[in-house]
Amino acid sequence: MASAAPPSLPGLPLIGNLLDYRRDHVDVFWRGYARFGKLFSFRLGPRRAVVMLGPEHHRFFFSETDGILSVPEVYRFVVPMFGPVLNASEDAQVRAEQLALLQTAFQGRKMDGYVTAMRQEVLAWMDALGDEGQFPLWASFEALGARIATRALMGAELRQRIDEFMPLFRDLCNGMEFVLPPNLPLARFRRRDRARAQLVEMIRPVLAQRQADPDPPDDFLQALIGATRQRGGPLTDEALVGLALLTVFTGYIATAAQSCWGLIQLLQDPRYLASVVEEQRSVWGDDPEALDADALGRLERLAWGLKETIRLRPVMSHYARYNARDYELDGYQIPRGWLTIVCPAVSHRLPEVFSNPHAYDPERFGPQRAEDRRHPYSLIGFGGGFYRCPGSQFGMNEMKTALTLLLSRYTLELAGPDPQPDYEIGIVRPNPSFAIRYRRRAARPYPVTVGASERLGRCPVHAAERVAGTPAAN
DSSP, rough: OOOSOOOOOOBTTTTTHHHHHHHHHHHHHHHHHHHHHHEEEEEEETTTEEEEEHHHHHHHHHHHBBBTEEEEGGGGHHHHHHHGGGOOOHHHHHHHHHHHHHHHTTSSHHHHHHHHHHHHHHHHHHHHHHHHEEEEEEHHHHHHHHHHHHHIOOOOOHHTTHHHHHHHHHHHHHHOOSSSSSTTTOOOHHHHHHHHHHHHHHHHHHHHHHHHSSSSSOOOHHHHHHHHHHHHHOOOOHHHHHHHHHHHHHHHHHHHHHHHHHHHHTTTOOOHHHHHHHHHHHHHTOOOGGGOOHHHTTTTTHHHHHHHHHHHHHOOOOEEEEEOEEEEEETTEEETTTTEEOHHHHHHOOTTSSEEESSSSSGGGTTTOOOOGGGTTTTTTOOGGSSSTTTTHHHHHHHHHHHHHHHHHHHHSSSSSOEEEEESSSSOOOOOOOOEEEEESSOOOOSSSOOOHHOOOOOSSOGGGGGGTOOOOO
């Protein structure tokens, strides 16, 4: 019978590894792996956590959620922003019902309407760019993602008021806090609480109008309202608003960051980029109106490229659960009350799972190799199991739409060297100062003209892989 706790990273008295975690949590996980292998522990102040890496541990993590492992204790940080909805709800049945609502809202032909909204927002943004120049990558994709999410997920009514909606929404999200008590008298917490109250008041009339309308729009918000009616009303108006706002947050900010990394890595590999642009032409030509959900589904090479970016640069670097009871694993005793963490940022680069794991190689996901199918739970960028992100296809289509239209109109180049990752907002984005240069194509969307990215050359080992404790590339 196991008796020993997992080996632990050394840390400071009382706070353990908390400061290192807040500065660069991915480096903490890499150091643990380099020292102890695929299972180790560390301290976050008074709380202890065990980190488990690799597909076999992912299976345990996702299979035991709502059993040995529990989610509400970990997601309490979202309650001040969105209320006790989805993973933050203490009631497992409520969590299941709300997840089913989201799945309904992203299914069927509704995706056609979402893609139309994505296409129109991307085209409007590009029209404002003009023929050539430079744009800040994160700020541009974050604003674009916000407009898409507001239009597709909250409806045309709130898209028309986006200049009012987004400042409040950002104040709401800037109140996110993983460690400190959420009711401290801090200015950002006061702004968060004011923003939440104002957003509820802004959205409540929209709900009332939708409920009274005999022919409402067929969009995400209406899907939640309709499903709520059909299921006997499991959501109050406040809970419905909280669930919708949470979906906007998780959708737009994570998708914006993943799109940034996807474009960066495509530009760093001019040969693969050329094949992506060639595929675009064969699938839908250069007519933006022909880019619909079906066409996006046929962009296989772009999908492989984005999948490879999700493997190498997962914007959700780790997932956590609360240990509802003691358990044994790999000969260790893991106590109740600890956190259990899986880390795609490290697990996606294990050499026994993916060949040459630090290299950008999208063709590993093609039918000839299909490396992600060798081991169940090897790729967990969208989570896994029952709580796998229900909006994953929405996110993939948004990334495909933005990159496809951008590449079809412009030749692009990186305006600087490989950007460093930034952890400030809870997801892993490129350094916010990083920029992209662009010039409008004179003719059809090919051949690809490669600028600074070609001079940089193919870069299988990026800056983030060279942090302390990260294994070198082969």
